[in-house]
Amino acid sequence: MVIVKLENVGLRYGVGPEVLRDVSLSLEEGAFHFLTGPSGAGKSSLLKLMYLANRPTRGLISLFGHDIATTSRKKLPALRREVGVVFQEFRLLDHLSTFDNVALPMRVADVHEKDVRKHVAELLAWVGLKDHMNAKPTTLSGGQQQRVALARAVITRPRLLLADEPTGNVDDKLAVRLLHLLEELNKLGTTIVMATHNEGLVRQFGHPRICIENGRVEQMGPLRPARGGGVRMEGKIS
Amino acid sequence: MSFLSFNHHKDLPLDSDPSSRFLPWLIAFMVYLAALSVVATSLMQSVSSRWERGVSDTLTVQIPPARSVQQDQSQIAGALKVLRANPAVVLAEPMPKTSVLALLEPWLGKADVLADMPLPHLIDVSVRSSVKLDADQLVQDLNKVAPGATVDDHRIWLDRLIQMSQTLKWGAYIVLGLICIASIGTIYFVTKTGLAIHHDVIEVLHLIGAQDSYIARQFGENALHLGLRGGLLGLAVAGPTFGGFAYLYRSVDSALLPQIDITLVQWIVVLSLPLCAALMGYVTARFAVLNSLKKMV
Numbered sequence: 001m002v003i004v005k006l007e008n009v010g011l012r013y014g015v016g017p018e019v020l021r022d023v024s025l026s027l028e029e030g031a032f033h034f035l036t037g038p039s040g041a042g043k044s045s046l047l048k049l050m051y052l053a054n055r056p057t058r059g060l061i062s063l064f065g066h067d068i069a070t071t072s073r074k075k076l077p078a079l080r081r082e083v084g085v086v087f088q089e090f091r092l093l094d095h096l097s098t099f100d101n102v103a104l105p106m107r108v109a110d111v112h113e114k115d116v117r118k119h120v121a122e123l124l125a126w127v128g129l130k131d132h133m134n135a136k137p138t139t140l141s142g143g144q145q146q147r148v149a150l151a152r153a154v155i156t157r158p159r160l161l162l163a164d165e166p167t168g169n170v171d172d173k174l175a176v177r178l179l180h181l182l183e184e185l186n187k188l189g190t191t192i193v194m195a196t197h198n199e200g201l202v203r204q205f206g207h208p209r210i211c212i213e214n215g216r217v218e219q220m221g222p223l224r225p226a227r228g229g230g231v232r233m234e235g236k237i238s
Numbered sequence: 239m240s241f242l243s244f245n246h247h248k249d250l251p252l253d254s255d256p257s258s259r260f261l262p263w264l265i266a267f268m269v270y271l272a273a274l275s276v277v278a279t280s281l282m283q284s285v286s287s288r289w290e291r292g293v294s295d296t297l298t299v300q301i302p303p304a305r306s307v308q309q310d311q312s313q314i315a316g317a318l319k320v321l322r323a324n325p326a327v328v329l330a331e332p333m334p335k336t337s338v339l340a341l342l343e344p345w346l347g348k349a350d351v352l353a354d355m356p357l358p359h360l361i362d363v364s365v366r367s368s369v370k371l372d373a374d375q376l377v378q379d380l381n382k383v384a385p386g387a388t389v390d391d392h393r394i395w396l397d398r399l400i401q402m403s404q405t406l407k408w409g410a411y412i413v414l415g416l417i418c419i420a421s422i423g424t425i426y427f428v429t430k431t432g433l434a435i436h437h438d439v440i441e442v443l444h445l446i447g448a449q450d451s452y453i454a455r456q457f458g459e460n461a462l463h464l465g466l467r468g469g470l471l472g473l474a475v476a477g478p479t480f481g482g483f484a485y486l487y488r489s490v491d492s493a494l495l496p497q498i499d500i501t502l503v504q505w506i507v508v509l510s511l512p513l514c515a516a517l518m519g520y521v522t523a524r525f526a527v528l529n530s531l532k533k534m535v
């Protein structure tokens with residue numbers, strides 16, 4: 001089943017130039033893609049379209065089979081709850097504890113408080129933050145914040161997880177650990193798109209790529225470590 | 239009503255906003271003024287209805303003194319006969335001279351010489367409000383038996399007093415309305431400021447799937463608490479003010495100021511002002527948030 005489908009999508013902010021041009025792509029359920037491209041190429045803009053923070057200036061976006069242009073505003077929150085997002089700067093709420101930050105999507109979805117307590121405690125234990133439940137995000141390290149952000153994004157078991165350069169502020173060791181966590185989620189059925197600059201990770205984990213440059217997008221095969229240290233392109237997949 | 243359960247989580251740090259500190263004081267002031275307006279309106283209502291009740295069914299016939307006592311008696315008897323024959327008149331009784339002297343006492347004192355002065359004779363008349371009294375015809379009939387007799391039906395000055403009290407009452411209503419508008423406007427703009435301050439948090443909540451009503455509820459509940467707190471404070475200050483006014487009122491010795499009764503309904507209206515302020519805060523804040531969030535994708 002196609003989870004996300006973009007057809008000839010264009011996006012511009014105000015009267016500025018188009019940051020995304022004629023983007024067409026589709027993501028199958030259970031897929032794992034890296035979103036790569038140079039800074040300013042439009043990776044975050046593409047993700048914002050997918051997590052419904054922006055509307056395209058032209059073209060069609062379909063999420064879980066719903067045409068976003070014709071879906072009423074009242075029904076969008078239900079679609080957003082199917083999408084987990086790890087924001088670029090994590091965007092944790094500093095006035096809330098780690099526990100409350102992770103519990104937020106469940107409370108927004110009006111889940112019973114007893115279930116909230118059970119699931120959040122389990123998830124925080126899974127990401128290794130069991131002892132930091134009551135800590136405020138400002139007292140946590142970059143790696144811990146990253147895991148809180150990931151836990152918040154996956155607490156409701158979303159069908160689609162979008163991560164906007166979640167490894168940007170952490171060292172390689174933590175980045176690899178995060179990728180392993182994402183792969184575990186992927187195995188459980190969550191479709192994942194992760195924007196990254198880290199070519200080493202892309203090469204090491206070998207998932208298909210969505211390459212973006214000058215606002216244009218191409219879906220590519222995995223980037224595998226080439227013998228002799230080079231990079232070999234596996235070619236387009238669509 | 240789920241918003242009254244007060245066990246929701248507060249994802250927005252609205253308690254720490256500067257507006258959370260000054261809004262209760264502002265609401266307190268508004269409730270204080272509103273309480274004064276409501277009580278003033280009630281007083282005006284009470285005063286005018288008492289005046290109306292007190293004199294609307296009575297009139298006074300005044301007969302100028304004649305040259306002899308016999309002529310006086312004859313004129314009074316003739317006037318009483320005319321009055322008692324009128325279908326609108328229930329009772330007509332001459333006022334004793336001692337009562338007339340007592341009426342004049344505040345102005346002329348207690349001198350014995352007053353008793354020898356040629357004072358007009360007064361007849362107290364009670365009329366049926368259900369039967370229309372033709373005052374002009376009555377004067378004409380009275381003048382046939384007692385030349386120079388006049389009828390004071392109190393209506394003219396009573397109408398003026400009632401008109402004045404009605405004007406004051408409507409003035410108090412207008413003040414009350416202005417207080418409501420000012421309060422709603424203040425809460426609306428305070429909420430808009432809160433939305434701007436917490437824009438980032440609201441955006442995160444929005445993007446993780448919060449309905450507009452989820453965010454609006456938090457602003458609404460915050461305004462409800464602040465409104466209730468401010469309202470109770472305003473009412474607490476209004477209480478001693480009413481006490482002070484009541485003391486001053488009682489100390490004024492004037493026949494013009496009747497006894498004032500504030501009814502149970504009026505007390506309930508005054509005591510419910512904090513609740514009204516709280517509900518007004520909830521509804522206004524909720525409306526402001528829902529109206530603003532409509533602009534988000």
